[in-house]
Amino acid sequence: MNWIQLHAFLLLLLFNNGTSQSIIGALPGYSGTLPIKLETGYIAVGENDERQLFYYFVESEDNPNVDPLLFWITGGPGCSGLSSLVYEIGPLAFDIADFDGSLPSILRNPYSWTKVANIIFIDWPVGSGFSYANTAQGYSSSDSKSSKDNYTFLRKWLLKHPRFIKNRLYVGGESYGGKLVPMIAMEILLGNKAGLEPQMSFQGYIIGSGLTDPNIDFxxxxxxxxxxxxxxxxxxxxxxxxxxxxxxNPDPNNLRCLNALQSIQEPQNYLTSYVWANDPTVQVALHTRKGTVTDWTRCNHSLYYEEDVESVLQYYKLFSNKAFEVLIYNGDHDMVAPYMGPLKWIRSLNMTVFEDWRPWQVDGQVAGYTEKYKKNEFFLTFATVKARKVFLCSFSQRIRKTTN
Incomplete structure (x- = not known):
C-alpha cells in the first residue's frame, strides 16, 4: 500500500459512517449476467450524515483505469439518476416497444456514454429516487446546499474508490442539473485550493439541454x-x-401578454421505470435499504427545495480565467430547452470565437452544428444535436475527443 492509498484509507475510516456499496451482477428483466460492471450504494452527507444519497456507478466498457470519470446530475430538482441511466446516456434501456404493464425487459443501449467513460448517476437531492434522510429536517434542500452535498458525496465516493482519484474528472448534467453542474465544479475548485483530500483531477464540465439562466433559457x-x-x-x-x-415570468398584471402566451408542454412516458423500480425483487437486487423509500418516483415534485440561485452565469465568468474544457449541447428540436438560449448567454460572455459555426458530421451526414469559443486557456464548445438517436453514439465519440 503506497502513501496515497494509506492516506485515502485513513480518511475513509473518518468518513465511512453511513456508506455502503454493492456490485450488481444481475437484474430482474435482464436475461443472464449483466455485461457491464454496475455498482450501487449509499453515501452519507450533511453535518451529521443525516442525508443518505443513493447512486448507480457503471465502469467504462473500454479502459476504466484511464478513461475519464463523469459525475452525472439528472434534472428536476428531484429526478432519479436511474432516469439518465436507462432513458438517456446509460448502458441499459427498457424494452418499451414490448412493454405490457408487467415487469419490463431490459436491453443494451448501443449508444451508451459508458463506452468512453466511467459514470456515476446519483439520486439527488435527498428524497429523490432511493435517497432518503434520517431526520425530517434532512429533507430540506436548496441549490447551494445540494452543491455542497454533491461535493461531499464525490469526496467520500473517491475515498472509497481510490483507483479513480487520478482519473480525469468531469461533472455533467441535463435540464435543472445543468444549474448545479457549475456550482459543484466551483466547490471542487475551492476544495482543491484549500487542500482538501482527495485532490481531484478536475478537467471541466458538460451540460446537455441545461438550465443556466431561466430569464434567457426559458x-x-x-x-x-x-x-x-x-x-x-x-x-x-x-x-x-x-x-x-x-x-x-411575465408581469401578472399584463393581461394582453398573458392572453397572448400559451403553455408549452412536452408529453413523456416513463411508466416502465415506475413498474421496474417499485418491484420488490428489483429493490433487493439493487441492495436498497428496506423501508426507507415506500413509493419510488422518477421525479419527486413534492420536495421542499429552495431555488436560492437564479443564474449560474457568474460561474462561467469565473471559470473563463481557468484552464478548463466546457461542452454545452442542445437538441435542435428541443422546445423545452431550445438551443437559442445557450447561444445567447454564451455570446454574452464576450469570448473569442475559436472555431466558426460549422456542421459536424457522422458517416457523411450532418449530425448537428458546432462553434468553439476561447478565453486564455479556457475553451467552451457549443453543439446542436440532430433529433436522431443514431447520432448519440457518435456524439459520445465527440465527448471523448473533448475530454482527451
Missing amino acids: NERIPYAHRMALISDEYFESAKVSCDGKYY
Missing part, C-alpha cells in the same frame, strides 16, 4: 417555436408586442 421558447414554424407570424408578433419580448 425566454427563448417562444422565439424558437416561431422559428420552427410552430406558431404563426401573427401569433408571434402579438406576443412580442404585448410582452415586450419578455415571455418568461
